[in-house]
Amino acid sequence: MSRTITVKGVTLGAGATKICVPMVGKTRQQLKDEAALMTTLDLDVVEWRVDFFEQVEDIAAVKEILMQIRSILKDIPLLFTFRSAKEGGEREVSTDFYFQLNREIATTGQVELIDVELFNEEQAIEELIEVAHAHDVFVIISNHDFDKTPPRDEIVARLKRAQDLGGDIPKIAVMPISPLDVLTLLEATYRMKEQYADRPIITMSMAGAGVISRIAGEVFGSALTFGAANKASAPGQVAVGELRNVLSLLHRNL
Numbered sequence: 001m002s003r004t005i006t007v008k009g010v011t012l013g014a015g016a017t018k019i020c021v022p023m024v025g026k027t028r029q030q031l032k033d034e035a036a037l038m039t040t041l042d043l044d045v046v047e048w049r050v051d052f053f054e055q056v057e058d059i060a061a062v063k064e065i066l067m068q069i070r071s072i073l074k075d076i077p078l079l080f081t082f083r084s085a086k087e088g089g090e091r092e093v094s095t096d097f098y099f100q101l102n103r104e105i106a107t108t109g110q111v112e113l114i115d116v117e118l119f120n121e122e123q124a125i126e127e128l129i130e131v132a133h134a135h136d137v138f139v140i141i142s143n144h145d146f147d148k149t150p151p152r153d154e155i156v157a158r159l160k161r162a163q164d165l166g167g168d169i170p171k172i173a174v175m176p177i178s179p180l181d182v183l184t185l186l187e188a189t190y191r192m193k194e195q196y197a198d199r200p201i202i203t204m205s206m207a208g209a210g211v212i213s214r215i216a217g218e219v220f221g222s223a224l225t226f227g228a229a230n231k232a233s234a235p236g237q238v239a240v241g242e243l244r245n246v247l248s249l250l251h252r253n254l
């Protein structure tokens with residue numbers, strides 16, 4: 001497995017931490033406007049958080065607007081994410097629908113990456129990865145804890161599990177209760193990167209105290225950070241322009 005992943009000319013896992021900005025529109029019009037806004041920002045990857053879309057349960061409608069988003073974004077790499085309510089997203093759907101949606105989108109040729117949540121049946125995840133890879137789509141395997149920060153070794157274990165399942169990019173987002181929790185996340189990130197990871201990983205500690213983790217990725221080993229345009233998709237995301245300045249500052253001094 002390669003230590004870096006390159007999508008449409010953007011390399012994750014080498015150099016400065018890259019920036020991903022989520023689109024959180026509810027309606028078709030909002031999504032089209034948001035996609036146009038994305039093309040004006042200094043970002044590397046766009047995430048479509050499809051759980052915000054009011055017609056998400058209609059796969060044909062999702063595909064139709066996806067084509068339009070794709071044509072507006074042109075060559076910007078696109079990550080497709082349905083974030084379930086239990087992991088901080090906007091809604092819950094059946095597991096069958098969740099996998100069907102991801103499977104169908106992975107085969108459209110319109111997205112470069114999909115996000116699949118780790119806490120699902122192993123076989124279903126492996127089957128989805130197979131379909132995605134057959135269509136040259138990379139798979140992020142993610143986990144989110146909006147209530148707390150698990151112990152360091154548990155964070156590392158989840159990232160390892162995502163790697164062992166065959167995810168191209170293991171990812172975890174956790175909530176700090178105290179600033180020490182942010183250190184726990186950073187230490188877990190560094191450990192994973194140094195001792196186990198053979199591919200890029202993404203980690204973040206959320207909310208205000210966690211902001212430091214969203215900018216320090218290049219130091220500790222997180223390949224991608226999420227910044228906000230109009231509306232954040234999770235607590236602690238900083239504005240994309242400011243984010244680039246700080247990431248560049250760190251990069252120049254490393």
Ligand SMILES: O=C1C[C@@](O)(C(=O)O)C[C@@H](O)[C@@H]1O
Pocket residue numbers: 022047049081083115142144173204206226233234235237
């Ligand atoms: O998983 C993540 C990370 C995130 O939760 C964050 O904390 O920045 C934001 C989500 O949109 C994305 O899917």
